[in-house]
Amino acid sequence: MFLSFFGLREQPFGVTPDPRFLYLSAAHREALASLYYGIEANRGFLGLIARPGMGKTTILFHLLEKFRDTARTALIFQTQCNSREFMRLLLAELGYEGTIQDLVQMHEEFNKRLMQEARAGHRLIVVIDEAQNLELEVLETLRLLSNFETSRAKLMHIILAGQPALADKLVLPGLAQLRQRVSMVHGLEPLPSWEVKNYIEHRLMVAGYRGDPLFTPQAYETIAEFTEGIPRNVNNFCFNALSLACALRKRAIDADVVNEVMADLDIEKLRSASEAPRADLPFIPVEDVPRIPSTPGDEEEISSPAQAAAYMQQVALKLKDWRQSLEKAPGVVAGSSQSGSRTDASDS
Helix, strand or coil, X not given: CCXXXXXXXXXXXXXXXXXXXXXXXXXXXXXXXXXXXXXXXXXXXXXXECCCCCCHHHHHHHHHHHCCCCEEEEEECCCCCCHHHHHHHHHHHCCCCCCCXXXXXXXXXXXXXHHHHHHCCCEEEEXXXXXXXXXXXXXXXXXXXXXXXXXXXXXXXXXXXXXXXXXXXXXXXXXXXXXXXXXXXXXXXXXXXXXXXXXXXXXXXXXXXXXXXXXXXXXXXXXXXXXXXXXXXXXXXXXXHHHHHHHCCCXXXXXXXXXXXXXXXXXXXXXXXXXXXCCCXXXXXXXXXXXXXXXXXXXXXXXXXHHHHHHHHHHHHHHHHHHHHHHHCCCCCCCCCCCCCCCCHHHC
């Protein structure tokens, strides 16, 4: 493990959404502020939409940490469900352990718990991650839940976080009422090249690194270009770079290490050989391939067993001629097959 080699207390490029490692770029800072003030202003529905790997979940954890002492929170990740299953997940997040199956009774139980939290002086914040997977009926259920409020304040705040497909759903005509209630929708942008450097150094610092720069300027530039500024890609790349440098006993991540990591992360070279075109087979134009009709009527009308037999004999001869033309083509061994033998169609 490279932690002791580089003097780190913990893994700086892990895959868990740890709020301590959140790097607030300009776009991330604006998104977090929008969500925070949206809740404080009782705006009800809020949205956070971005491509995969942009740090949405980390922002959500950071946001919930801010409201830990003043609100009851429910975080839902399982979004491939129907309305009944969603309500069960939501009630479970609120501590309900009953076995209610009726959807109306579930709504009544949810309303009861919502009022309990309100009397205790707590607001309820429901965060739904991967919300692009929600079925339309579940989104309509969420809209109905938002009706639970008093004349002066919202009792519940719902944050829908997801990939761009969520935006595609929200603009559907059938969800017009829900879309009208989503007062703030914010997105996240990839990190520019100069912020990739700051992002990496920030995570190293949080993990306890103290010392000379671990990455050379050229390494930073290459990483920013290869990862396209997507934080998850940066984490993955840097983890591999530190692992490789440790194995090579190198104290700095230079161009050689970065180039080796790029080669290791090249998925294309690992594709199955069956997916790639065969260079050893001759090119046969489509017009030269003998056509075998799907029904006898494609050639001529066949009305007797004798005509059918004659027709099949003609097809067999065409196939035989085609096989012989293939065997004569360059790069094809005549008479070869997986079984080591051949049988002409006319022999059957």
